[in-house]
Amino acid sequence: MKMEDRGLYVLVIRLKRGKKIKVAKLPETYFSPGCYLYVGRAKRGLKKRLGRHLRKDKKFFWHIDYFLGKAEVMEVWIKLDSLDECRRVSQIRKFLENSAIPQKKFGASDCRCSGHLLYLPEANDLKILWKKLAFERAEIHGI
Numbered sequence: 001m002k003m004e005d006r007g008l009y010v011l012v013i014r015l016k017r018g019k020k021i022k023v024a025k026l027p028e029t030y031f032s033p034g035c036y037l038y039v040g041r042a043k044r045g046l047k048k049r050l051g052r053h054l055r056k057d058k059k060f061f062w063h064i065d066y067f068l069g070k071a072e073v074m075e076v077w078i079k080l081d082s083l084d085e086c087r088r089v090s091q092i093r094k095f096l097e098n099s100a101i102p103q104k105k106f107g108a109s110d111c112r113c114s115g116h117l118l119y120l121p122e123a124n125d126l127k128i129l130w131k132k133l134a135f136e137r138a139e140i141h142g143i
Helices: 046-054 063-068 085-095 126-132
Strands: 007-015 019-021 029-031 034-042 072-080 117-120 136-138
Touching: 007 046, 007 063, 007 085, 034 046, 034 063, 034 085, 046 063, 046 072, 063 117, 085 117, 085 126
Parallel strands: none
Antiparallel strands: 007 034, 007 072, 019 029, 034 117, 072 136
């Protein structure tokens, strides 16, 4: 798959055990064990951004860096040349009615929506979700 330089991405993340995590200036919050989706965007440097998210050894800069220090990325979905992450979060929440925003403003400090990290008590509908949203799976080892 040819990787363009800009677009939306969804990180499918697993947190094995529930734990309190301090995310930058946000209050320390308890995150339940389970599946999380993080919706992000790269206006440029998509491949580089995803590679950074997948590295363990990095300086924490974005909210997701703090979370990924305690969790594991299972899959990466991309949508090239699309940049409206807030709209995608809204679409996911409508499709997955049992999803929740575990921490207000996580990944959304520069917009008005409530957050870009979603908690899924049950991750049964993920295959259907990525197809419905017309995302492609990225090879995470090839990023």
